Each structure stands twice: as C-alpha cells, then as structure tokens.
Amino acid sequence: MTSCGLPFFLEDQTGELTGTEFVDLYNRMRLSLRCTLRDVSHTAYMIYDLSSRPNAFSSPLACLDFGANNALGTVKIKNGGNVNMGQYLVKVGSSKSRKFRASDGQEYRWTHQTKGDEEWTCTNASDYHVASYCLKSPDEPKFAGSSGCVLTVEESYSNIVGELLASLIIMRHIAKHNV
Template sequence: MLNRSLPYFLEDRTGLFTGSDFDDVYDRMFLRVARPSEPSSQRDDTLMVYNVGRRSSGQRDYRPSVREPSVVLQFGPNGALGTIAFKGSSVSMPMNQYVKKTSMFGGSLSRKFRASDGEEYKWTYRSVENHEWTCVDSRNYLVAHYDLKPAEKPVYGTSGNILTIYEAFANISIEILASLTIMRHIAAHSL
C-alpha cells in the first residue's frame, strides 16, 4: 500500500530560532515563534510559540500575535536553559527535564522529549544527510526534520529553510517546534 499522506512543509521565514513564522506551503498550518509583544512584562530571554491556525492572506505579517501562546520558553541568564510552560495544560518544567540527553556521556545535541501523546521522541543534529535536525519516534520512524537552505542555492522569494512534519504527527506540531527551538538554542549557546 502506498502512503498518500502529504507532510506539512513549514517554511521558516527567517531561519532564526529566536523568532520566525512557519508557514505550510499548502496553507494548512501556520506557527510562529516570537518574543513577547510587551517586553516590560517579560524578560528578553522569553520566546512564545503560537499556533496561529491558517494564514488569512498570502501577505507576510510580522505583527505580534494577539492570540495566547501555546508554549512559553523562558531561558535562563546568559543563555542557560530555563523553563518550558504549556499554556493549555498549565504544565511547566525545567527545559533540561523536558529535553533530556539520550545518554549520560552522549553529546548535548541528541536529546529526547515526551510529548502530550505519551510517546517519546528524539532530536539529533546532522545525523541524517541533508537534514540539519532530525526527529524520530521510539521505533526510529521519521517524525520531522529541519533543513536549512544550502548556501549555494539561489533564493526565489522564499527562505529555503523548511521544517517538515509528517502528517501522522501534526497533532504534536507545537511540541515539535518548541523542542526544536530549545535544541537550536542549545546548539547556538554550546550548552
């Protein structure tokens, strides 16, 4: 039997983990990572992850979202890991408990997390050719991957940076993006 499901191809508009829009190229999903719109109420090391639903127009809209965030990532001083809070469930925990190293002596860029569906998923950095980040489930099935545009490829109105989430895992897309954001923060700060 053929798998006729179509993955979500979310274009990362900026390529920056500190804030970007993630638009599905088929306009089925729209996610956003952004700083709080009111900096006085939050520290500069806070990121919000939003499920905006679907974009209402083809125009890029960089205004802050008026929705409640699905996830709040509060990083510690000097880039340290802080806490992750899931707004819909009032679950909050330290990031290093949410994204745990896969082995005691393993590298920091291979970590696992348990999603709201009760399953465990693992992110690895450059473990698969042409993927910057790869996410697999406990059976080692591909769940998602993040790919940066190769420097030698020209840009034609898009960033070329893509987060691909396979359709069977769309229900945890917010958790996939939140955990990827933490993983990219870990890589950027050499934690």
C-alpha cells in the same frame, strides 16, 4: 483537519531563533515564534498556531523562557506546567541528541545530523521519522521573505506540532550557545 497524505512543509521565514513564522507550502498550517519579553534576567518566546484560529494570540501552543546569558530555563506546553528545559529534553549520548515525552505519551528524540540535507531529525521510540529541519543549501538562490530553511512534520503528528517546534527551538538554542 483534512488528511492529504503529505507531510507539512513549514517554511521558516527568517531562520532566526529570535522570531519567525513557519508557513506550510500548501497553506494548511501557519505557526509563529514570537519574542514576548527580553530583559537582563531572561528572554521569553511564545509559539502560536495562526492557521485558522481567530484568537490565536490568546492561547499559545508553547512558552519558552530562557535564562540570563542564554541559559536554559523553562518550557510550558499548552495547558501544562512549567518544566525545566533540561528535564524536558533529556540528553541521550551527546548534547546534540535529546529526547522528550510529548503530550500524546510517546517519546521522541531530536538528533543533530552532520551529513546530508537535514540538520535536525526527530524520530519516535520505534525510530520512525516524525520531523526534520533542513537548512538552505549554500548553492540555492536567495528569495525575499524566506530563509530557505524548512521544518517538515509528518502529517500524522500534527497534533503535537507545537511541542515539536518548541523542542526544536530549544535544541537549536543549545547548539548555537553551546549550553
């Protein structure tokens, strides 16, 4: 991928945890969150990179399997094994701040913000901004096909974008369902 010196601005098409697409404003990346199974015992989601791969649906970036009644379940990143979500995202202080170790060996931390435009911020162990998820401001106009929410990922972290999105979805799930 060509380096542009700009973060990826991935517009969240629906803003829903039940399925959406994240499309870069400059068409450099397109990710999809799809519900692939829903029954009384669990709900499964896959994250796919639809950017330029011809068989994107054959190899998901991540698999999320939530338990019954919105309980945390397991997460599988790329070719790794299934890991309990509670072990993958470890609490740091409050339930709205958790850390995880990505496939690059580095530790990252998602934190829920109560002030400012960003609802979620992800930093690395050196406290460097890696990603953030911003909600649409109430005073912004509504547009068809857009939730107004944006996941911003610093360009140098594109290699772990699937893990960043998977961990963000889990964090949003934890916050929404208070688990």
